[in-house]
Amino acid sequence: MIAHELHNRLFRLGCRINASNDHNMNLMLSAAAxxxxxxxxxxxxxxxxxxxQCLQxxxxxSIPSIVMT
Structure with missing residues (x-):
């Protein structure tokens, strides 16, 4: 939910952004970063x-990440 809200807000500011809650897609996006x-x-x-796993x-x-728990 948080990722999709962030996607909605940053997209409107013109940022290139993807949001996904699928673990396999997240791993692929992480590998391609x-x-x-x-x-x-x-x-x-x-x-x-x-x-x-994605964060590791x-x-x-050496891709920076920001994580909220």
Whole structure:
């Protein structure tokens, strides 16, 4: 829900943005992230294995991320 709201607001400001709550799509987006990309993530518990995997992949590729739990 938070990601989609952020998508709606940043899209209106002209930012290139994607939002997804599908773990497989998030992994693909994380693997394809290029330098200059910033990734926002959110989790109610902070224990979402799919989100943790995405963040680990982003960290390996030196892509900054902002996460809210």
């Amino acid at each position: 290029q330098p200059g990309t910033i990734v926002f993530g959110s989790s109610f518990t902070g224990r979402d294995i799919g989100l943790v 992949l982003l960290r390996q590729n």
